[in-house]
Amino acid sequence: MEHLIRVHNDYDRQVLAWLRARIGDAALQSAATRLADARKPYLSTICRSLGIRPPSRRAFARESARKSARAHRAVGDLYLARIRAILASPAGAQH
Template sequence: MQNDYDRQVLAWLRGRIGDAALQSVAQRLAGPRKPYLSTICRSLGIRPPSRRQFAAETARMHRAVGDTYLARIREILAKAPSHEAPRQ
């Protein structure tokens, strides 16, 4: 693993082909050093998503999580009794 992009590609590959297939390809390509993920992808004839695509997906996930939390906060606030001072 060289960087965060490599970690994202590895997770993507694991989801796409599974751990057993990934391990098999890595062992087949292994020489004195472990093969690069780009080498594994080329041997499989697939192209991983770009850094930009990963970033866009991450942003979508973060927005979805934020929207979920905001909806929950709104629910809590809607159920909370009002604490306004009495008017005179």
């Protein structure tokens, strides 16, 4: 979609991904084509024309932190399971 819409930074990429998930590629492409004059439209212009307000940078940061915390917890749980397996084995009890 970046070939149709101006994307300048990570926040723009997050908003674009959010819009694609929310309204779909076809609707987004239609809006971008309708709003394009000689240049690609900004994401803010597309959102305004659709009557949609994207999440704030802070909301994206919170979601990212939650995903990161879930990933860290999954890795920690995996390591704990391995440690427990080692300690439960007869060879692990001798150490």
